[in-house]
Amino acid sequence: MKLANKDLLGIKDLSKEEIDLILDTAMPMKDIIRRDIKKVPTLRGKALATVFYENSTRTRTSFEIAGKYLSADAVNLNVSTSSVQKGENLRDTIKNIEMMGFDVVVLRHSMSGTSHYVARNTNMHVINAGDGANEHPTQALLDLYSIREKKGTLENLKVAIVGDILHSRVARSNIYALTKYGCEIRVVGPSTLMPPEVERLGVKSYYSLDQAIKGVDVINVLRIQKERQLTGLFPSLNEYADLYMITPEHLKEAKDDVLVLHPGPMNRGVEISSEVADGIKSLVDEQVANGVAVRMAILFLMMGGN
Amino acid sequence: MKILIKNGRVIDPENKVNQVMDILIEDDKIAKLAEDIKLDDAEAIIIEAQNKIVCPGFIDLHVHLREPGFEYKEEIATGTRAAAVGGFTSICCMPNTDPVIDNAAVANFIKERAAKSGVVNVFSIGAISKEQLGAEITEIAQLVAAGCVAISDDGEPVTRANIMRNAMDYAKMFNIPVLLHCEEVSLSQGGQMHEGYYSTYYGLKGIPAAAEEIMIARDILLSKITGAHIHICHISTKGSVELIRKAKEEGVNITCEVTPHHLTLTDEIVGTYDTDTKVYPPLRSQEDLDALIIGLNDGVIDCIATDHAPHDFEAKDCEYELAEPGISGLETAIPVVMSLVKDNQISIEKMVSLFTINPAQIMQLDRGNIGVGSIADLTIIDPNLEKVVNPDEFYSKGKNTPFKGQNYTGWPVLTIINGKIIANDGKIVNE
Numbered sequence: 062m063k064l065a066n067k068d069l070l071g072i073k074d075l076s077k078e079e080i081d082l083i084l085d086t087a088m089p090m091k092d093i094i095r096r097d098i099k100k101v102p103t104l105r106g107k108a109l110a111t112v113f114y115e116n117s118t119r120t121r122t123s124f125e126i127a128g129k130y131l132s133a134d135a136v137n138l139n140v141s142t143s144s145v146q147k148g149e150n151l152r153d154t155i156k157n158i159e160m161m162g163f164d165v166v167v168l169r170h171s172m173s174g175t176s177h178y179v180a181r182n183t184n185m186h187v188i189n190a191g192d193g194a195n196e197h198p199t200q201a202l203l204d205l206y207s208i209r210e211k212k213g214t215l216e217n218l219k220v221a222i223v224g225d226i227l228h229s230r231v232a233r234s235n236i237y238a239l240t241k242y243g244c245e246i247r248v249v250g251p252s253t254l255m256p257p258e259v260e261r262l263g264v265k266s267y268y269s270l271d272q273a274i275k276g277v278d279v280i281n282v283l284r285i286q287k288e289r290q291l292t293g294l295f296p297s298l299n300e301y302a303d304l305y306m307i308t309p310e311h312l313k314e315a316k317d318d319v320l321v322l323h324p325g326p327m328n329r330g331v332e333i334s335s336e337v338a339d340g341i342k343s344l345v346d347e348q349v350a351n352g353v354a355v356r357m358a359i360l361f362l363m364m365g366g367n
Numbered sequence: 368m369k370i371l372i373k374n375g376r377v378i379d380p381e382n383k384v385n386q387v388m389d390i391l392i393e394d395d396k397i398a399k400l401a402e403d404i405k406l407d408d409a410e411a412i413i414i415e416a417q418n419k420i421v422c423p424g425f426i427d428l429h430v431h432l433r434e435p436g437f438e439y440k441e442e443i444a445t446g447t448r449a450a451a452v453g454g455f456t457s458i459c460c461m462p463n464t465d466p467v468i469d470n471a472a473v474a475n476f477i478k479e480r481a482a483k484s485g486v487v488n489v490f491s492i493g494a495i496s497k498e499q500l501g502a503e504i505t506e507i508a509q510l511v512a513a514g515c516v517a518i519s520d521d522g523e524p525v526t527r528a529n530i531m532r533n534a535m536d537y538a539k540m541f542n543i544p545v546l547l548h549c550e551e552v553s554l555s556q557g558g559q560m561h562e563g564y565y566s567t568y569y570g571l572k573g574i575p576a577a578a579e580e581i582m583i584a585r586d587i588l589l590s591k592i593t594g595a596h597i598h599i600c601h602i603s604t605k606g607s608v609e610l611i612r613k614a615k616e617e618g619v620n621i622t623c624e625v626t627p628h629h630l631t632l633t634d635e636i637v638g639t640y641d642t643d644t645k646v647y648p649p650l651r652s653q654e655d656l657d658a659l660i661i662g663l664n665d666g667v668i669d670c671i672a673t674d675h676a677p678h679d680f681e682a683k684d685c686e687y688e689l690a691e692p693g694i695s696g697l698e699t700a701i702p703v704v705m706s707l708v709k710d711n712q713i714s715i716e717k718m719v720s721l722f723t724i725n726p727a728q729i730m731q732l733d734r735g736n737i738g739v740g741s742i743a744d745l746t747i748i749d750p751n752l753e754k755v756v757n758p759d760e761f762y763s764k765g766k767n768t769p770f771k772g773q774n775y776t777g778w779p780v781l782t783i784i785n786g787k788i789i790a791n792d793g794k795i796v797n798e
Contacts (some may be wrong), residue, residue: 152684172688173559173570174640193688195570233570256567 064362068180068187071196072237080238084206086358087351093130094353103365104133110158111137113169113190119325119349120190120199124167127356131365136163151175152182159183164364168192186363194228199359200324201234203352207344208279210351211320215242221274221315222246223305224283224332225254226266227294231324235281236262249273250283250305253294270305277315281322282307282333298331308334312342320344368786369393371406375416375747379423380720381736390421392743395786400739412788414781416747420715423723423735424456424744424784427697429521429546429600429624429672432458432489434480435473436465441677441764443477446697447485449675449763451790453697454779456744457488457734458675462499463522469494469505474513486789487782488744490730492546495520495534501527504534511541516730519546521600524582526552531586535595544598544622544729549582549607550648559688561634561649569638571687574649576604583607587614590621598729599623601674603648605658612667622729624672625659627703628694632656632769642683642690643769646676660712663721670725671718673700677765695765699756701748703770705777708750715750722746747781754778762795 062082066074075083093101109128111121121137128135140154158166165186168176173193180187191197209215220239226232226248239246240263248259249267259266267273274280285301295301312319321333321343329335338345370392377400378385389404390397406413427450433441450458460477462468468477474491481489493510497503499520507518518538524547525531538545555578560566562573583599587610590597599611602623614621632650644650662668676693683690704722707713713721727735734744753776758766782790789796 150681150685170686172686174687177640178642178686193570194572230570257562257573258564259567261564262568 068176069198069359069363070176070180070187070189072198072201072234073196075198077241080202080205080241083202083355083358083362084209086362087206087354090357090361091351091354093357094350099130100132101130102132103361104128104131107133107165107364108163109133109135109165109167109360110163111135111167112140112154112158114140115169115171115191117169117191120169123349123352124190124356127353128360130353131357131360133360151179155179155183159185165360188359191230193230194233195230196234196237197230198234199352199356200231201238202359203348203355204235204281204322205238206351206355207322207348208320211344212278215239215244217243217245218279219245219277220247220279220281221277222248222281222283223270223273223307224250225285225289226250226259226283227254227256228286228289229283232283236264247273247277251295251301254289270311271314274311274315277319279320279322280307280315284324284326285328285332302331306330306332306334307337309336309340312337322348325349369406369408369411370414370783370786370788371404371411372414372416372421372745372747375419375421377421377737378716378719379737380716381423381724382738384737385716390737390745392783392786395743397737397739397741397743400737418751419780420748420750422719422746422748423737424782425454425701425722425746426457426726426732426735427455427673427675427700428459428670428726428730430458430460430675430697431463431677431693432460433677434464435476439679439764440682442484443480443489444484445762445764446675446677447481447487447489448795449697449761450487451782451784451795452762452779452793453699454701454746454748454782455487455697456746456782456784457490457732459490459492459516459730461519461521462492462494467494467499468492468515469497469499471506471509471513474510474515478514486795487784490514490516490732492517492519494518495525495545496530499523501525501530504530504537507538507541511543516732517544517546517598519548519600521546521548524548524550524552528585528589532589532593535589535593535597539593539595542731544596546598546600547586548600549579549586551578551581554578554581558649559645560637561651563634563652565634565637571637576606576651576655579604579648580606580610583610587619587621590619594620596620596622601626601629601648601672602659602668603629603651603655605655608658608662608667612662615667622669624670625663625668626674627671627696627700628769630656630659630671630707631703636769640687641769642685642687643694643767643771645687645690645692646694647692660707663713663717669729671700671704671721672726673697675763677763678767679764680766683767693767694769695758695761695763695767697763698761699768699770701779702754702756702775702777705748705750706775709776743783743786745783746779748777749780750777752776752778752780
């Protein structure tokens with residue numbers, strides 16, 4: 062079985078069966094990472110380019126090493142300092158990458174829909190590594206993997222997503238994925254960071270953190286972008302922390318075996334307290350390892366045959 | 368020079384005509400309207416119009432011709448040809464060129480260029496404020512003397528209420544409408560699409576309906592204190608329809624227009640991130656669209672205008688957020704609106720009024736009807752002609768249309784301007 066589409070642009074385009082396939086395929090991949098010799102020849106002769114128009118260390122490195130563990134050649138294009146400054150448009154940059162023989166391009170961009178635009182203009186596989194406030198599908202897939210690994214299932218879980226829902230592609234991709242498993246999804250954050258008609262996505266929205274996390278199996282904590290405060294969306298980080306920082310006290314509202322996720326990088330003391338981030342319910346470190354495994358699975362399914 | 372149009376269904380709402388008859392044109396005037404006109408003149412051109420609709424020439428009071436300054440997007444030559452094959456005989460061009468049409472010299476330039484390179488009647492709209500900066504009002508008397516039929520800062524709102532008030536007050540002396548682009552920029556800034564469920568679903572920054580409605584409300588209040596005739600451009604929301612309905616009931620001197628795309632497309636289609644769907648005001652929700660149709664039928668909305676906004680390839684070949692807003696609309700307006708007629712959402716008579724006598728009255732043009740002695744501007748539509756929208760065949764330089772690839776039935780087939788056949792079967796004649 063393979064993925065239906067040439068590209069991975071969003072969770073919206075994936076079926077539940079495809080998500081299961083990716084998660085199942087990631088399991089043996091995770092074993093590879095734990096080996097002494099962390100390399101299999103599956104994608105030998107394939108080339109992967111990471112093109113990040115927005116800063117990211119974790120996601121970019123995760124894709125690169127995922128490709129390398131599978132023996133693909135992985136190259137990072139330093140776009141912010143090269144072509145963009147010389148005024149080259151995105152189509153030309155992508156065409157150049159294609160002509161160099163790359164098979165897959167991993168794209169991160171601050172503007173929603175950019176991976177769709179690139180996918181329309183290239184024969185390479187395109188993997189969306191985050192586009193604006195739209196989607197971050199591989200983050201959602203690694204979140205699902207991490208949850209499934211601990212809980213044994215994704216079906217009918219209660220999941221709270223906390224923070225800046227309005228601008229969050231992580232929130233959207235998680236919502237689109239978890240709704241396929243019948244999960245009860247609760248989004249919680251300040252009213253100014255709640256997108257319009259959010260409940261039509263199949264979630265319940267809350268302003269009160271305690272209400273939202275009562276009895277949940279999973280809490281996914283979003284990173285708060287400090288610059289949002291400057292546009293008047295909330296008064297201060299201090300007040301934000303007062304209302305929405307996850308502390309051990311809050312976790313008592315959730316189920317005993319609640320899992321806490323965070324896509325990173327964390328603002329400790331703002332959206333998550335160190336006690337929670339470093340506590341036994343935190344999956345934050347495990348998410349990073351799972352990210353590599355899930356990305357290996359996606360690359361394998363896209364390019365690796367059967 | 369005589370042209371005899373035979374057996375067409377003549378629809379002329381102003382003269383309450385809707386019947387099969389013949390029309391005789393002599394030189395640039397309508398000479399005779401009657402059933403079965405006989406003519407012995409061997410020189411006359413006979414046009415067989417059986418099963419076709421013969422209307423007064425269509426008028427588009429909201430067009431961006433881009434010349435001078437943006438000739439890479441459109442020229443008067445290409446834009447007027449697009450108008451003619453699209454079935455329009457008269458167009459009014461917006462002043463957001465470079466330089467802006469904010470003085471008589473630029474208005475005269477447009478007039479001369481239109482006479483030399485244009486193929487339809489072109490009426491200029493002068494700017495409200497110098498360089499459209501919203502700070503000082505233009506020399507409106509001189510603009511009117513140079514042929515401008517209205518004033519507008521379209522593309523930008525006049526943000527300062529006192530400047531808007533003065534412009535309305537001053538324009539009133541010349542008995543011209545003030546065409547208003549209503550947008551509260553602090554609410555719309557950075558927005559890519561309508562704010563609602565789909566902006567949430569697609570992760571694009573939204574433009575709330577209130578950004579349009581707040582400005583319409585302000586300008587209605589300013590019209591009340593000045594008495595100026597205000598015309599609201601490209602209304603797109605249910606709330607706008609309600610505000611204008613109420614203002615009309617109160618006797619405010621207000622008219623408004625709607626575009627073919629706001630009548631037929633919703634925000635749902637933005638999900639492909641095709642930059643041709645990006646337009647300001649944005650494509651709205653189904654609820655808004657339904658309210659606009661009701662507004663057309665109950666007379667709150669006075670006319671349909673294209674807001675023809677042609678762009679070069681590069682302006683749309685990019686990330687959605689970086690794309691320039693606008694739709695090239697002249698060559699699709701009639702088939703798109705005919706689709707509403709086919710769906711029984713509006714009547715054919717209504718459609719013809721919205722494109723002819725109504726815009727003529729708003730802009731006080733002596734056109735828009737077919738009476739004996741009136742100027743021979745005619746649009747002939749084949750309601751059964753089926754065609755796919757192919758932007759590569761556009762006369763307009765702007766290929767930017769979200770209607771590309773769509774199949775429509777009901778296209779303009781002949782355009783007669785000042786007694787001359789200008790466009791025939793989708794082609795400009797003699798070129």
